[in-house]
Amino acid sequence: MRTFSSERSMSSQLFSIQNIHFRYDEESVFQDFSLAINQGEKVAIKGASGSGKTTLFRLLLGFEHPEKGEIFYHGAPYSSKNIHKLRKEVTWLPQDLNLGSGNTSELADFIFEFHHNKESKPQKTKIVETLQKLNLSEEILESTFSNLSTGQRQRVGLAICYLLGRKIMFLDEPTSALDERSKQKVSDLIMKEDLTVISTSHDPWWVERCDRVIEL
Amino acid sequence: MDIIDLSWWQLGIGFLILIIPAWILWRYKTGLNKKLGIATVRMTLQLLFVGYYLEYLFELDNAWLNAAWIMVMVLVADFATIDRSELNRKKSLLIPIFAATFFGIIVIDLFFLEAVIQLPTFLSAQYTIPITGMVLGNCLRSNVIGINAFYYSLHEHQERYRFYLCCGATRNEAVFPFFRDALKKSANPTLASMATIGLVSLPGMMTGQILSGSSPLIAIKYQIMIMLAIFSGTVLSVYLGIKLSNRFVFFENDVLDESIFVD
Structure with a gap:
């Protein structure tokens, strides 16, 4: 497996994976794998199915532990304490977001009502503005979430992640269900900001717009 | 009105009604007859045990x-x-x-x-x-x-x-x-x-x-x-x-x- 290092200085290093080993039962996914991701970078992770893209996200989000090696966030090794801190500083958008039954507005409100998010709860105008930037109309808020198309759910999820105001975004195949126009809108919204975007993608259009490509 | 006590043989007659559901379940090959037998025996034994135990429990109180x-x-x-x-x-x-x-x-x-x-x-x-x-x-x-x-x-x-x-x-x-x-x-x-x-x-x-x-x-x-x-x-x-x-x-x-x- 290839090992990647960043050309940027250590001081802006956000995540550092050092010589990790990870396996599911007998199947080895990572062996002596290292990677660094810097603040503000737009990274695309590519690879065939089963190459470890999802596992890499799970490791970085603290849902899995490496068997050997260590992962660092802002220079500190992962622990239960800083995993909880990390999850309050990032957002993660799954490829096919399912928020259960209910209308979009209620389901989004539920997230903004979390204790940690209460102070940053956006005004309705800001929500509508963000939806429009993603090529979505205000009416979508009153629609049943599960009746939306995959592309609409993906963009609603992205709007929620964006409105939470986090500086680090993990995006799982963010353009997989989008047309050219919507892709452009998504890119315009998040690629220009001072955001660190770590994405998995098979879409050459999206990969081309990232600063760095990591092939697993 | 006094309660009519149920004798053991009367209760035994009561079990005969199971012939009807057992025949229906057998006729339609549900495979539930064995389960029915086990469930009936278990129910009877469990309730007999509880009945006797409760008599004892009520007496001691x-x-x-x-x-x-x-x-x-x-x-x-x-x-x-x-x-x-x-x-x-x-x-x-x-x-x-x-x-x-x-x-x-x-x-x-x-x-x-x-x-x-x-x-x-x-x-x-x-x-x-x-x-x-x-x-x-x-x-x-x-x-x-x-x-x-x-x-x-x-x-x-x-x-x-x-x-x-x-x-x-x-x-x-x-x-x-x-x-x-x-x-x-x-x-x-x-x-x-x-x-x-x-x-x-x-x-x-x-x-x-x-x-x-x-x-x-x-x-x-x-x-x-x-x-x-x-x-x-x-x-x-x-x-x-x-x-x-x-x-x-x-x-x-x-x-x-x-x-x-x-x-």
Whole structure:
């Protein structure tokens, strides 16, 4: 497996994976794998199915532990304490977001009502503005979430992640269900900001717009 | 009116009616006849045992002995809840669900038996054992529905749960929708039977009282009380069962311990 290092200085290093080993039962996914991701970078992770893209996200989000090696966030090794801190500083958008039954507005409100998010709860105008930037109309808020198309759910999820105001975004195949126009809108919204975007993608259009490509 | 005693041979005749369902089940090759046989034998033996035991318990009428019997009933219900919820008998589930059911039953018993009925002797067997049994039987059914719904839904929609965590939710906040749905699923059957009671069916306790000579008015008062006890007991035990077990089935990184599920 290839090992990647960043050309940027250590001081802006956000995540550092050092010589990790990870396996599911007998199947080895990572062996002596290292990677660094810097603040503000737009990274695309590519690879065939089963190459470890999802596992890499799970490791970085603290849902899995490496068997050997260590992962660092802002220079500190992962622990239960800083995993909880990390999850309050990032957002993660799954490829096919399912928020259960209910209308979009209620389901989004539920997230903004979390204790940690209460102070940053956006005004309705800001929500509508963000939806429009993603090529979505205000009416979508009153629609049943599960009746939306995959592309609409993906963009609603992205709007929620964006409105939470986090500086680090993990995006799982963010353009997989989008047309050219919507892709452009998504890119315009998040690629220009001072955001660190770590994405998995098979879409050459999206990969081309990232600063760095990591092939697993 | 005096109660008509049922002799053993009369009861034996009663078993003959099983020929009809057994023939229907056999005719349509349901494969349920063996199960029917086992269930009938088990029911008879269990109730015979309980009948003789209760006679003895009523005679002694000792509050400690009654409390010990409740403990045994809760313990059996605890194992049954976990097995029927298709979960593994792990300490992380057995202890919290036992504590939840026991606490739920004790609260309901103390409230209804001591504060409402005001028994002349504390935890008198004649009232404590049947009422506890009725509430516990319903708690078991609701716990199975609620606990199974909660954990299997969380297992199935892990991505949603993790999405909430990555949106800044605490574990309690992230499980909230799953908790709410489990409570709804477990409370709905009791609510539905409360809404139709007396119209669609005459409940067992009321029928039993009327058969043993009570006036229908006394019987309905007891029936209303038992419905209130059942509803409160089931909601409380499902709530506590999920809340307490939640403390032991997650790892430090908030990932659900998958070993609780039966493969």
